[in-house]
Amino acid sequence: MTMGDRLRELRLRKSLSQEDVAKQIGITRSAYSHYEINNRQPVYETLKKLAVLFQVSLDYIIGGEPSKPETPVTPEAIEIIRILNSMDQDKRKQSIDRMMAVIRQAD
Numbered sequence: 001m002t003m004g005d006r007l008r009e010l011r012l013r014k015s016l017s018q019e020d021v022a023k024q025i026g027i028t029r030s031a032y033s034h035y036e037i038n039n040r041q042p043v044y045e046t047l048k049k050l051a052v053l054f055q056v057s058l059d060y061i062i063g064g065e066p067s068k069p070e071t072p073v074t075p076e077a078i079e080i081i082r083i084l085n086s087m088d089q090d091k092r093k094q095s096i097d098r099m100m101a102v103i104r105q106a107d
Contacts, residue, residue: 003062004038010054010061011036013073015081025049 001009011021022032025046034040042050051058084092 001063002038003041004036006061006063007032007050008036009073010050010056012078013081014054015078015085021050021053024053 011018016024018032018036019029022029025032026049027046031040035042047058047061051061054061057064084095087095
């Protein structure tokens, strides 16, 4: 997996747009986009900001192994997260409670 692939995966796990990431680390969306498509490599300071934002190690971003086992994120999971993030707090809690009830019934 390339650094660009990892950055894209980490961004999608947080349900962020390229613009969101770029603003949070103080670069342009275009510059960030080049990182994801492996046209450019971020400088050390930018790598540190990305690691903090995504809550991973620098080693993981540049190609190392994750510090803990990671569960693959499916497109369905990303969509569920996107929908939950768009809800107000009460609706989100109700939805999560319903999902948990369904999961408990399946066990």
